[in-house]
Amino acid sequence: MGRKSTERDRYKDREIREKHTVRFMVYFQNNGVENFSMSKMAKDLGISKTTIYNHFSSKEEIIQAAITYKLSVIAEYQTVLENITLPYTERYRKAMLFFCVQIFDVSNKLLLQIKVSYPKVWRKVVIFQKNVMLDLRSYYEIGIEIGVFKSNMNPVLLSLDDQKFFDLLSNQTVLKENRIEVLEAFNHHYSVKFNGLLDPSFEMLS
Amino acid sequence: MGRRSLNKIRSSDLEKRKKWINNAMPYFQEYGIREINMEKMAEYLGISKGTIYNHFSSKDEIVEFAVRLKIDSIKDFHKILFNYQLGFVERYYKSIQYYTQQLYDISLLIIDDLKELYPEVWALVNNFQDAAMKGLIRYYEEGMASGNFIKVNPKLLAREDRLFFELLFNQSFLIKNNLTLRKAFNDHFKVKFNGLIESKIPFELE
Numbered sequence: 001m002g003r004k005s006t007e008r009d010r011y012k013d014r015e016i017r018e019k020h021t022v023r024f025m026v027y028f029q030n031n032g033v034e035n036f037s038m039s040k041m042a043k044d045l046g047i048s049k050t051t052i053y054n055h056f057s058s059k060e061e062i063i064q065a066a067i068t069y070k071l072s073v074i075a076e077y078q079t080v081l082e083n084i085t086l087p088y089t090e091r092y093r094k095a096m097l098f099f100c101v102q103i104f105d106v107s108n109k110l111l112l113q114i115k116v117s118y119p120k121v122w123r124k125v126v127i128f129q130k131n132v133m134l135d136l137r138s139y140y141e142i143g144i145e146i147g148v149f150k151s152n153m154n155p156v157l158l159s160l161d162d163q164k165f166f167d168l169l170s171n172q173t174v175l176k177e178n179r180i181e182v183l184e185a186f187n188h189h190y191s192v193k194f195n196g197l198l199d200p201s202f203e204m205l206s
Numbered sequence: 207m208g209r210r211s212l213n214k215i216r217s218s219d220l221e222k223r224k225k226w227i228n229n230a231m232p233y234f235q236e237y238g239i240r241e242i243n244m245e246k247m248a249e250y251l252g253i254s255k256g257t258i259y260n261h262f263s264s265k266d267e268i269v270e271f272a273v274r275l276k277i278d279s280i281k282d283f284h285k286i287l288f289n290y291q292l293g294f295v296e297r298y299y300k301s302i303q304y305y306t307q308q309l310y311d312i313s314l315l316i317i318d319d320l321k322e323l324y325p326e327v328w329a330l331v332n333n334f335q336d337a338a339m340k341g342l343i344r345y346y347e348e349g350m351a352s353g354n355f356i357k358v359n360p361k362l363l364a365r366e367d368r369l370f371f372e373l374l375f376n377q378s379f380l381i382k383n384n385l386t387l388r389k390a391f392n393d394h395f396k397v398k399f400n401g402l403i404e405s406k407i408p409f410e411l412e
Binding site: 089143147148149150151153154156157158160161164165167168174178180184185188189191192193194195196197198199201 | 295346349353354355356358359361362363365366369370372373379383385389390393394396397398399400401402403404
């Protein structure tokens with residue numbers, strides 16, 4: 001076998017693995033990872049168990065792959081947040097809208113199950129969340145420095161306020177109970193945060 | 207657990223209890239509820255254990271009393287929020303400032319212990335928070351109806367306030383970031399009402 005074809009095989013192998021991973025992630029989003037059984041998942045997804053075992057050696061590996069895949073998708077927000085061709089506020093709006101839509105699929109329930117049963121995978125999630133906070137913090141710091149944002153604001157508080165909002169999305173129930181779509185919630189968060197709640201025509205009564 | 211409401215207790219007795227609980231708050235704040243015992247509490251207050259037992263039959267009663275006392279004092283924020291003698295923005299500013307100031311002696315440790323060990327008492331806190339949110343929702347709706355606020359979702363606005371209050375329980379976070387309650391509240395207020403973007407003319411309270 002020539003070197004070239006081995007490369008191609010490996011590539012194909014990776015491709016199949018990735019294709020499965022995407023489906024697994026969707027499956028976990030809907031079913032959680034608690035009481036997760038390989039045979040049941042294989043049956044539900046119409047894949048043979050042998051096929052799964054050809055690519056993954058354990059449950060943990062599957063979950064790890066699915067979460068890693070999801071995180072890599074979410075991480076795309078970074079390119080937008082750092083895209084210097086966009087206006088400064090637009091960078092946030094576009095990047096975080098994408099981020100919010102992505103994380104909305106991942107419920108608190110799923111996260112909690114991972115935290116309890118798969119600490120190794122959970123660690124990845126925590127590191128990821130920390131990095132998001134650092135990115136946002138430096139976004140605000142720079143914004144204050146270049147005068148787009150008001151001086152005197154605390155960048156840590158500003159990023160924490162975002163984190164609280166993300167938690168609210170992952171909680172899902174609050175939005176569902178109030179029949180609010182992710183897009184509406186994000187637009188709300190963005191417009192209040194950046195432009196304030198007061199109507200521009202608000203007149204100060206002194 | 208004695209389900210006596212505050213106003214059914216003899217007034218001289220009530221004053222004494224209030225004084226002790228207020229004095230013991232720093233102790234609760236530091237050690238949480240799990241670690242409280244009558245002996246240590248008496249020692250901290252400089253009174254005898256017997257004296258405490260004359261007024262409280264058990265630790266459970268102390269915990270419930272302390273929580274009711276705190277809720278009663280925070281509740282007054284509502285009067286300020288709907289004090290129509292004040293300016294519209296001033297109502298929010300003053301009442302939520304009052305609310306946040308009242309949280310100064312509550313720690314995450316207290317909150318976590320309450321949730322875990324006293325779910326019934328925690329339910330009182332939860333109900334209070336729900337009621338507080340209803341008040342805030344009414345305020346926001348009023349502001350939108352009168353055209354002072356842009357039209358966004360009042361429920362989300364109230365939820366954001368609640369998340370902000372919860373953030374303030376985390377005192378180690380505030381200390382680590384060199385934040386006082388006042389600074390945290392002022393930032394929250396400024397961003398919420400005038401937005402983060404620099405160019406707008408800010409609403410200033412004298």
